[in-house]
Amino acid sequence: MKHVTKTNALRILDSLKTAYEAVEFETEGAVSGVEAAARMGVEQKYVYKTLVTVGKSGANYVFVIPVAEELDLKKAAFAAGEKNVSMLPSKMLLPLTGYVHGGCSPVGMKKQFPTFIDESAVLLESIFVSGGRIGLQIKISPDDLAGAVEAKFTALCSER
Numbered sequence: 001m002k003h004v005t006k007t008n009a010l011r012i013l014d015s016l017k018t019a020y021e022a023v024e025f026e027t028e029g030a031v032s033g034v035e036a037a038a039r040m041g042v043e044q045k046y047v048y049k050t051l052v053t054v055g056k057s058g059a060n061y062v063f064v065i066p067v068a069e070e071l072d073l074k075k076a077a078f079a080a081g082e083k084n085v086s087m088l089p090s091k092m093l094l095p096l097t098g099y100v101h102g103g104c105s106p107v108g109m110k111k112q113f114p115t116f117i118d119e120s121a122v123l124l125e126s127i128f129v130s131g132g133r134i135g136l137q138i139k140i141s142p143d144d145l146a147g148a149v150e151a152k153f154t155a156l157c158s159e160r
Helices: 008-015 033-040 073-080 090-097 119-123 142-149
Strands: 021-024 048-055 060-066 085-087 115-118 127-130 136-140 152-154
Touching: 008 136, 033 127, 048 073, 048 090, 048 127, 060 073, 073 085, 073 115, 073 152, 115 119, 115 142, 119 142, 119 152, 127 142, 136 142, 142 152
Parallel strands: 060 115, 115 152
Antiparallel strands: 021 136, 048 060, 048 085, 127 136
């Protein structure tokens, strides 16, 4: 088995004794979650993206949703108990979380922010989330992920 260079996300999961599988894929740079799913040969419904937002109060929140879906900002604000939330500007992502766009994991950010996972995840045995760098995904059970980041499951996606 190929050695995977540990990221903060993997080190934290190891320290929590959380079961996961690190999955790498070839990439020249950041790719969409849909593209990551294709490169891993995984159905899109199993791959989730990590979105960081800022609420009207100035607090930050993390939302984990299927890669092919859109975050419903009204549902996100309701989940966070905010009047509204907006996406964090890309240039703020690295200083706030320690992660770059395309490699942002819900596990191991500089600070633990309130985290919410779309309720669709509870129907799946495992999901993939970023492992903390571009080209690295973590395959993990939704419950184990929620436990590691103290997340709540709720409806977060826009209706189609």
